[in-house]
Amino acid sequence: MKTLGTLAAVMLLGLMGLSSAPGAEPIKLRFSHVVAPDTPKGKGAEEFRRLATLYTNGKVEVEVYPSSKLYRDLEELEALQLGAVEMVAPSLAKFGPLGAKEFELFDLPYLFSDRAALRAVTQGPIGKALLQGLESKGIRGLAFWDNGFKLMSASRPLRGPEDLAGLRMRIQPSRVLQAQMRALGVVPQVIPLPEVRQALQMEMIDGTENPPSNMLVQRLHDVQSHATISNHGYLGYAVIVNKAFWDGLPSDVRRALERAMDEATAYTNAVAEADNERALTIMRAAGQTQFHQQTAAERDAWIAALEPVYADVAARIGWDRIEAIRSAVTRATQ
Ligand code: LMR
Numbered sequence: 028m029k030t031l032g033t034l035a036a037v038m039l040l041g042l043m044g045l046s047s048a049p050g051a052e053p054i055k056l057r058f059s060h061v062v063a064p065d066t067p068k069g070k071g072a073e074e075f076r077r078l079a080t081l082y083t084n085g086k087v088e089v090e091v092y093p094s095s096k097l098y099r100d101l102e103e104l105e106a107l108q109l110g111a112v113e114m115v116a117p118s119l120a121k122f123g124p125l126g127a128k129e130f131e132l133f134d135l136p137y138l139f140s141d142r143a144a145l146r147a148v149t150q151g152p153i154g155k156a157l158l159q160g161l162e163s164k165g166i167r168g169l170a171f172w173d174n175g176f177k178l179m180s181a182s183r184p185l186r187g188p189e190d191l192a193g194l195r196m197r198i199q200p201s202r203v204l205q206a207q208m209r210a211l212g213v214v215p216q217v218i219p220l221p222e223v224r225q226a227l228q229m230e231m232i233d234g235t236e237n238p239p240s241n242m243l244v245q246r247l248h249d250v251q252s253h254a255t256i257s258n259h260g261y262l263g264y265a266v267i268v269n270k271a272f273w274d275g276l277p278s279d280v281r282r283a284l285e286r287a288m289d290e291a292t293a294y295t296n297a298v299a300e301a302d303n304e305r306a307l308t309i310m311r312a313a314g315q316t317q318f319h320q321q322t323a324a325e326r327d328a329w330i331a332a333l334e335p336v337y338a339d340v341a342a343r344i345g346w347d348r349i350e351a352i353r354s355a356v357t358r359a360t361q
Contacts, residue, residue: 053088054280056272058114059097059106061220063244067174067302068116068264069093071295075266078287083280089114100219101125101200108165113272116172116264120201125164128343129157132352134203135340136259136333137326140360142173142300145261147359148352158265167273169285170292172264174238175303180247180254180316181234186325188212188332197223197235204236206339207260210332224250238262239306240299248310256307257321259329266292 056079058072069091076089098106103115104125122130132138132148139145148154149171158168179185181194192212198204200217208215218226220241226232227250234251241262242248266288273281311318321329341349 051086053086054276056087056089056114057092057097057112058089058116059092059103059112060116061095061098061100061103062093062241064091064093066240066244067295067299068172070298070302071172071291072116074294075287075291078290079284082283082287086280087284095219095221107267107269110269110272112269114266114268116266118174118199119171119261119263119265120199120204122161122265123202124200127157127161127164129160129348130265131201131203131340131344132349133263134201134207134260135349136207136336137330138352139176139261139356144356144359145173145263147355149263151355153352153355161265161267162270165270166267167270168265168267169288170266172266172292173296173299174240174262174264175299176258177236177238177260177262178242178254178256178318179234179236179259180242180251182252183233184253184317184319185234185255185257186319188329194233195231197226197232202343203336203340204260206336207333210335211329220245223247227251236260238303239310240302243306243310248313248316251316253319254310254316255319255321255325257326257329259333 058075060068060072062068064070064073072091072093076091079087079089092112097103097112100117101121101124103112104117104121106112107115119130119133139148154171161168179191181191181196183190185191188211193214195214195216196208197218198208198215205215216226216232218232223232223235224245224247227235227247235247236259237245237247242251242254248254276284307318310316337349
């Protein structure tokens with residue numbers, strides 16, 4: 028039996044947010060995502076789970092739900108806001124439909140030439156402002172996680188932009204990706220990633236765009252005869268939590284989770300780069316898909332064809348924002 032003194036000390040510690048009572052139930056943190064465990068995001072979620080247990084001494088128990096076991100694409104954002112899950116990591120393309128239109132910048136074609144250019148945005152004032160902008164939606168943004176740069180795959184060779192005309196291509200739910208495909212004469216179709224393989228097999232669509240890691244894990248190379256390594260766009264994630272849940276955590280627990288997230292972010296980004304390189308090697312060796320490395324001249328032609336996408340996005344987020352991003356990116360790559 029606890030003495031009054033011990034009880035008072037436990038209550039005081041609880042009030043100070045420093046500790047939970049011995050034997051208290053762990054705080055449950057449900058992390059839902061839409062891809063398989065053996066993807067960069069899936070591995071990052073597992074690493075965060077491991078580190079969160081370690082750094083909170085088991086006060087937080089992270090439950091990871093991969094492969095849309097709980098929620099699909101846009102549903103997961105709604106579930107987070109409603110508090111049905113505590114953490115999700117949607118791709119940056121999926122924030123526009125939530126009303127966070129500034130996130131559309133991440134889908135702009137050929138904006139980021141490499142990861143250094145991307146970091147200038149995600150790790151600088153622009154990235155910070157983007158995450159802060161989510162607070163009014165009941166969301167706290169914790170980190171940006173990489174997947175990688177996208178290739179375009181289809182049932183025929185894709186060299187010049189004219190080769191895409193008339194194709195039906197799967198996209199994520201994003202107005203920018205819709206504009207991108209329309210600028211190439213493509214008919215865009217929004218389909219959740221786990222359903223894309225079947226849609227290709229049934230010839231409901233002709234192609235899609237993905238970083239190599241997602242293409243391999245979904246086994247899309249079995250059903251796509253051609254792919255062009257165009258690196259025309261980037262696919263990454265924002266790891267976000269329900270703000271009320273986060274603000275209600277004891278401060279020592281929150282600090283421990285922040286540490287776990289920082290380390291899980293570095294881990295995920297390293298894994299993403301290696302996984303994408305490995306995925307390309309594996310798919311090339313498998314031989315079902317013919318991979319074409321886009322030439323400089325082809326790249327210039329795609330950039331010219333995709334120019335209208337910038338005006339489309341500027342109409343929503345303003346040219347001044349796009350220019351600010353372009354100059355941050357240019358400074359980083361000089
Ligand atoms: C997609 O829908 O293609 C991606 O957002 C999936 C993911 O989360 O990597």
